[in-house]
Amino acid sequence: MGRRTLLIGGAAAAVGTAVLARGELGHLWWRLPGVEKPRVAGAVDFRGAQWVAASSANWRRADRPDDYGIDRVVIHVTQGSYGSAVKVFQDPAHGAAAHYIVRKDGHITQMIRELDVAFHAGNRGYNGRSVGIEHEGFVERASS
Template identity: 75%
Template sequence: MGEPEGQKPGGRGVSRRALLIGGGAAAFGTAVFARDDLGRLWWRMPGVVKKRKEGEVDAKGAQWTAASAYNWRRADRPDDYTIDRVIIHVVQGGYATALRVFKDPAHRAATHYVVRKDGHVAQMIRELDVAFHAGDRGYNERSVGIEHEGFVDDKSSFTAAMYASSARLTAGICERYDIPVDRKHIIGHVEVPGTDHTDPGPHWDWDRYLRLVRAARERLEAPGRKA
């Protein structure tokens, strides 16, 4: 699930950032960079640090458990990279295993969220930052990754509590970034171009999951109601 930095990036931001930090802004002048692009990237200049609130989560009810800083990249999404995908993963192990490896700087990969069988959610990376989870730089920059406890070849891994909790989580992400609830925008890790991963596997019930996501999003959009 790592993000090979030598790979040609997809999406937006990398070429602009390389030029800006490398002094390209001075060389090419403001004619090269649109005003809004410069505004989005001001904090990437050396010595500028974007303010963060320690332990803040994006999803209501999630527990903050920080991933290693080696497993994600600081960003300012959706201002610098458009978020238009949710990517579903399966750990091939337990919840505790996922948290342990995502805290390991040598792992060089992590998702934004991990969902336990009982529905408990840990947030390990802020949604505004780029998690190294898809194995493709462009997909990392455009997506939020959700890991699920369990095994791709074990249907019993995917409990009703897990489906319901994950669906509420995905509905909230889709609501925040105006992402359509469909199979083009909510995908499995297996569907990332060039991946050798198979998760979430044949036992993940996509029809059931999308029904739950749609229902949760409708509750979010209903006047005076929350999912």
């Protein structure tokens, strides 16, 4: 083993130890290839919500709030029916989905886990730090 290898190895070990000491590995471990944070299929974050999965093309895996703090809620209006919103969020070509859809009768459907980032706000920064809630109805019709 050469001196250069020894120095590089020592530096890597020192950096690794520093990362562990700061607790940063807890933010990074799930990003390693082949390592996934445990998930329970169909589990919801809001008790009473129904789980209907959005297309995985419309969100990205994360570990919120550990890697991104959640400090806001973004409210959307479907400008259509509940059924059309579910269908659109399950379409990988759509490129967007919210964490929740609230139907006119109050029924709540969760489509993306809160610890993951939904593509709903059209802005990476807002997406990373918010939960998106879509409400069935039309903006111009207050009664809907």
